[in-house]
Amino acid sequence: xxxxxxxxxxxxxxxxxxxxxxxxxxxxxxxxxxxxxxxxxxxxxxxxxxxxxxxxxxxxxxxxxxxxxxxxxxxxxxxxxxxxxxxxxxxxxxxxxxxxxxxxxxxxxxxxxxxxxxxxxxxxxxxxxxxxxxxxxxxxxxxxxxxxxxxxxxxxxxxxxxxxxxxxxxxxxxxxxxxxxxxxxxxxxxxxxxxxxxxxxxxxxxxxxxxxxxxxxxxxxxxxxxxxxxxxxxxxxxxxxxxxxxxxxxxxxxxxxxxxxxxxxxxxxxxxxxxxxxxxxxxxxxxx
Amino acid sequence: xxxxxxxxxxxxxxxxxxxxxxxxxxxxxxxxxxxxxxxxxxxxxxxxxxxxxxxxxxxxxxxxxxxxxxxxxxxxxxxxxxxxxxxxxxxxxxxxxxxxxxxxxxxxxxxxxxxxxxxxxxxxxxxxxxxxxxxxxxxxxxxxxxxxxxxxxxxxxxxxxxxxxxxxxxxxxxxxxxxxxxxxxxxxxxxxxxxxxxxxxxxxxxxxxxxxxxxxxxxxxxxxxxxxxxxxxxxxxxxxxxxxxxxxxxxxxxxxxxxxxxxxxxxxxxxxxxxxxxxxxxxxxxxxxxxxxxxxxxxxxxxxxxxxxxxxxxxxxxxxxxxxxxxxxxxxxxxxxxxxxxxxxxxxxxxxxxxx
Numbered sequence: 351x352x353x354x355x356x357x358x359x360x361x362x363x364x365x366x367x368x369x370x371x372x373x374x375x376x377x378x379x380x381x382x383x384x385x386x387x388x389x390x391x392x393x394x395x396x397x398x399x400x401x402x403x404x405x406x407x408x409x410x411x412x413x414x415x416x417x418x419x420x421x422x423x424x425x426x427x428x429x430x431x432x433x434x435x436x437x438x439x440x441x442x443x444x445x446x447x448x449x450x451x452x453x454x455x456x457x458x459x460x461x462x463x464x465x466x467x468x469x470x471x472x473x474x475x476x477x478x479x480x481x482x483x484x485x486x487x488x489x490x491x492x493x494x495x496x497x498x499x500x501x502x503x504x505x506x507x508x509x510x511x512x513x514x515x516x517x518x519x520x521x522x523x524x525x526x527x528x529x530x531x532x533x534x535x536x537x538x539x540x541x542x543x544x545x546x547x548x549x550x551x552x553x554x555x556x557x558x559x560x561x562x563x564x565x566x567x568x569x570x571x572x573x574x575x576x577x578x579x580x581x582x583x584x585x586x587x588x589x590x591x592x593x594x595x596x597x598x599x600x601x602x603x604x605x606x607x608x609x610x611x612x613x614x615x616x617x618x619x620x621x622x623x624x625x626x627x628x629x630x631x632x633x634x635x636x637x638x
Numbered sequence: 639x640x641x642x643x644x645x646x647x648x649x650x651x652x653x654x655x656x657x658x659x660x661x662x663x664x665x666x667x668x669x670x671x672x673x674x675x676x677x678x679x680x681x682x683x684x685x686x687x688x689x690x691x692x693x694x695x696x697x698x699x700x701x702x703x704x705x706x707x708x709x710x711x712x713x714x715x716x717x718x719x720x721x722x723x724x725x726x727x728x729x730x731x732x733x734x735x736x737x738x739x740x741x742x743x744x745x746x747x748x749x750x751x752x753x754x755x756x757x758x759x760x761x762x763x764x765x766x767x768x769x770x771x772x773x774x775x776x777x778x779x780x781x782x783x784x785x786x787x788x789x790x791x792x793x794x795x796x797x798x799x800x801x802x803x804x805x806x807x808x809x810x811x812x813x814x815x816x817x818x819x820x821x822x823x824x825x826x827x828x829x830x831x832x833x834x835x836x837x838x839x840x841x842x843x844x845x846x847x848x849x850x851x852x853x854x855x856x857x858x859x860x861x862x863x864x865x866x867x868x869x870x871x872x873x874x875x876x877x878x879x880x881x882x883x884x885x886x887x888x889x890x891x892x893x894x895x896x897x898x899x900x901x902x903x904x905x906x907x908x909x910x911x912x913x914x915x916x917x918x919x920x921x922x923x924x925x926x927x928x929x930x931x932x933x934x935x936x937x938x939x940x941x942x943x944x945x946x947x948x949x950x951x952x953x954x955x956x957x958x959x960x961x962x963x964x965x966x967x968x969x970x971x972x973x974x975x976x977x978x979x980x981x982x983x984x985x986x987x988x989x990x991x992x993x994x
Contacts, residue, residue, distance in 0.1 A: 383760045430954075441704050441763075444704065444760060444763055445903060446949075448896055449949045449950050450946065452893065452896055452900070452942055452945075453947060455893075455942075457939075457943060460943075564893075567893070571771060607779045610775060613779070623761050623764060624751060624752070624765070625755070
């Protein structure tokens with residue numbers, strides 16, 4: 351049973367880490383608290399449900415397609431709805447992203463009234479044994495691809511000039527402006543990128559995770575849990591927090607009912623907010 | 639203070655708004671007798687929406703606490719009635735009081751803890767959202783609250799004492815109307831006549847300045863949050879009595895909490911009338927969409943989307959909400975002779991029912 355918890359928890363945790371990473375970048379670079387992030391994951395899930403790919407190549411192309419769509423969507427949202435709220439006091443940004451999420455949730459509700467659908471497994475094998483635990487191929491491949499993407503993203507952030515611009519805006523916006531970084535462009539790019547990552551995570555989830563519109567809110571809160579627990583110091587904190595969340599969920603759901611597990615996780619999260627809010631807002635270590 | 643000033647020199651805007659309030663009050667009273675009986679239920683729902691937006695706004699608009707914990711208060715109100723009255727035969731009014739106390743206590747504790755740790759607005763929203771989700775999860779897995787199946791009302795008492803009428807929704811409609819008026823008048827009295835109430839907008843605008851003027855910011859915030867959540871339990875209890883069924887899905891979803899917030903902001907959270915206008919507006923919108931032969935599940939989905947779109951639009955345009963926009967329009971149409979530098983935003987408490 352321990353193995354069961356460990357394997358499913360880690361596999362789920364890697365995907366959570368990928369979802370959290372998108373929010374982490376948006377939050378850290380732009381200081382935008384994006385309550386619609388979980389709904390960007392739904393774009394990936396429902397996008398694939400709508401395309402309904404039947405073979406592996408078509409699945410991969412479809413995943414790229416939804417990522418591209420989500421990036422465009424994110425770009426437009428940032429440009430038209432969020433840019434004017436940046437560096438302004440007030441709660442406009444929070445209310446706008448929450449409302450956007452709610453609008454998307456009910457849009458999916460109308461468009462896909464049948465709840466809990468999945469797509470046919472696109473991977474050419476059905477399940478494998480890992481450490482004596484049988485794992486669904488969709489879950490395994492989702493975790494593998496998520497891990498690869500996480501490594502790729504951290505490489506981009508820490509090793510390329512693009513990532514350097516990103517980190518510059520995060521560390522000091524006046525400094526970034528001073529050295530000639532076009533920060534509105536960096537912001538738009540970051541937001542679009544975050545949305546695309548979320549949509550890819552959704553595309554990876556849909557073969558084994560039945561989708562329902564209210565997932566968006568759950569995933570948003572989970573992404574926040576990951577970012578808050580992970581802190582702002584580095585990407586790896588976020589990844590670690592994702593794994594912890596996955597393990598905690600797997601462990602909890604083997605002992606008590608699913609909704610009680612999430613209750614406990616939410617209460618713990620509340621505790622983290624109270625005791626260590628600087629994990630998100632005040633930056634102890636620089637994102638470097 | 640505002641009311642005194644309003645009496646002394648009335649601007650055209652105040653005259654018009656007073657007329658609207660009086661007209662809509664009369665409209666609300668005769669409403670159940672002039673419309674189709676089926677629409678009385680719609681009117682009741684409209685009052686519930688108005689009431690919960692309004693009670694949210696006491697914390698959200700007056701003090702600026704962007705809370706998503708209010709849905710927990712709404713759910714506590716509903717579940718207290720379900721557990722005590724339906725399950726144990728306690729009088730329903732007593733159960734409502736217990737629900738208010740519990741919910742108010744949650745509000746005070748949440749706000750005190752949040753202030754104690756100096757949480758900022760985003761974390762306040764996030765933390766209260768987490769709390770609501772946790773409460774919802776507990777309700778979904780606790781046998782006392784009926785787990786996922788919820789609780790059903792099997793009591794047979796009828797009349798005002800039992801707050802239950804089987805065939806005629808009119809009495810419950812009037813109970814909701816009276817409670818709404820009482821809550822609004824109480825809030826008006828609080829914000830205009832008491833030192834506590836007058837300190838609230840001050841705290842919202844500048845907590846540090848308020849503290850330096852000798853206002854106990856932490857205590858007043860906590861009391862407001864408690865009061866606001868206690869009053870939010872009332873519409874929860876009423877809706878439980880109306881539907882005779884309570885489950886975590888019907889009264890304890892975070893979406894309801896978000897709708898309260900969005901509703902108050904659409905109407906204009908700096909005004910008293912705004913949340914009420916928005917609440918009645920969405921009920922009217924829902925009913926209007928039903929006329930277009932849309933399936934009932936899509937109706938609520940479409941209204942939520944419209945609601946979200948309106949709030950995004952209002953914020954995007956930098957406007958304050960429907961009622962402040964209306965006031966600005968009146969001021970432009972009827973410029974008053976004396977120039978008022980202060981904008982008293984307490985004049986109207988619009989209570990018209992769904993004019994579907």
